[in-house]
Each structure stands twice: as structure tokens, then as C-alpha cells.
Amino acid sequence: MLDIQEISDRLEIQDLLVAYSTAIDSRDFDALNEIFVDDAYIDLTAFGGNAGKLAEIQEWLAQSLAQFPAFQHLVANPDIRIDGDRATGRVMCLNTIAIPVEAGDPRVAFLGMWYLDEYVRTPQGWRIARRGQEASWTQGLSEAAAPRPDSGTS
Incomplete structure (x- = not known):
């Protein structure tokens, strides 16, 4: 049975996951300072991204x-192990x-992945100390980049 501290810890970590998605999807990359520790290492290379310390990744994400006109990160099934x-x-x-x-509406692509995280309790609460990705699948990524037959592009 979970005690009240573990319940609180799990909820706070789950709030971090939502805060990360919200920050990325709203392009508020400065908000990542409240989600990660200062010297966090972030590896987003599973789909061709970048890896590095928090400040480097914030700059890379902005660029x-x-x-992309829009994106949404839906996080689910958190398997959190507290020690x-x-x-x-x-x-x-x-x-x-x-x-x-x-020309026309944007095309849509989907990426399925897992975030592989390490969290640490700080005086400000739980923060992400390390984040990696494990790729699972993609749908429409190559098709999304290809020109539409009716768009007049070659």
C-alpha cells in the first residue's frame, strides 16, 4: 500500500510530465527551468534530435x-519508481x-515513444535530472514531408 508521501511524490512527478508537455507545446522553453535541474542532461536523439545540457536543449528546441506550426505531446502510463x-x-x-x-493545410505525423527519466527531489520539489527517449514507431513522417499531388509542387 502506498503511504501519503509516495502518493504525493508520484503526483508531483506526474505534474512535471504534464508541465514538460505544456511547456514544449506552448513553446515556453524558459518554463523548462522549473521542470529540470540546472545541470540536467537531455537526449532527444531517438528521432534525430539533439542531446546536451538544459541550456543547449532549450536553444535547440526554440530553433x-x-x-512546425503545431505539435502536441500526450503523456500516459507513467511507470515511476521512487527510491x-x-x-x-x-x-x-x-x-x-x-x-x-x-500549399494547403499542414500534414500530420505521429511519433510513438517512451521518455526514460531520472528524477531528483530538490528544495523546490521534484525535478527531472536526466531525460532520454526510446523510439517505438512513426506514422506519416515521410509522407508528411512529401508534396501533395494536388499542391502543384514537384
Whole structure:
């Protein structure tokens, strides 16, 4: 049976997961300062992204995500293992991405993945100390980048 401290810890960590998705989807990359520890290491290379310390990743996200009109991160099934002031998590994510085309509505692609996290309790509450990705599947990624037959592009 979970005690009140573990329930509180789990809820706080789950709030971090939602806060991360909200920050990314709203392009509020400064908000990541309240989600990660200062020296966090983030590895987003599973789908061709970048890896590095928090400040590097914030800059990379701002630049690389500017090309997309919209995206949404849906996180679910958090498998959180707490051990005192440290914890690990494997969290499912469905990332839907609108990919612009020359004419017409954007195309949509989907990425299925897991976040592989390490969390640490700080005086400000739980924070992510390390985040990686494990790719599961993609749908429409290559098709989304291809021109539409009716768009007049080659």
C-alpha cells in the first residue's frame, strides 16, 4: 500500500510530465527551468534530435521547432519508481506534429515513444535530472514531408 508521501511524490512527478508537455507545446522553453535541474542532461536523439545540457536543449528546441506550426505531446502510463529522494520513470508519449507544406493545410505525423527519466527531489520539489527517449514507431513522417499531388509542387 502506498503511504501519503509516495502518493504525493508520484503526483508531483506526474505534474512535471504534464508541465514538460505544456511547456514544449506552448513553446515556453524558459518554463523548462522549473521542470529540470540546472545541470540536467537531455537526449532527444531517438528521432534525430539533439542531446546536451538544459541550456543547449532549450536553444535547440526554440530553433528546431520553429518550423512546425503545431505539435502536441500526450503523456500516459507513467511507470515511476521512487527510491528516497531519487526516482526513475518510463513514460509513454504520443507526439502529433503538424508539418507545413507549400500549399494547403499542414500534414500530420505521429511519433510513438517512451521518455526514460531520472528524477531528483530538490528544495523546490521534484525535478527531472536526466531525460532520454526510446523510439517505438512513426506514422506519416515521410509522407508528411512529401508534396501533395494536388499542391502543384514537384
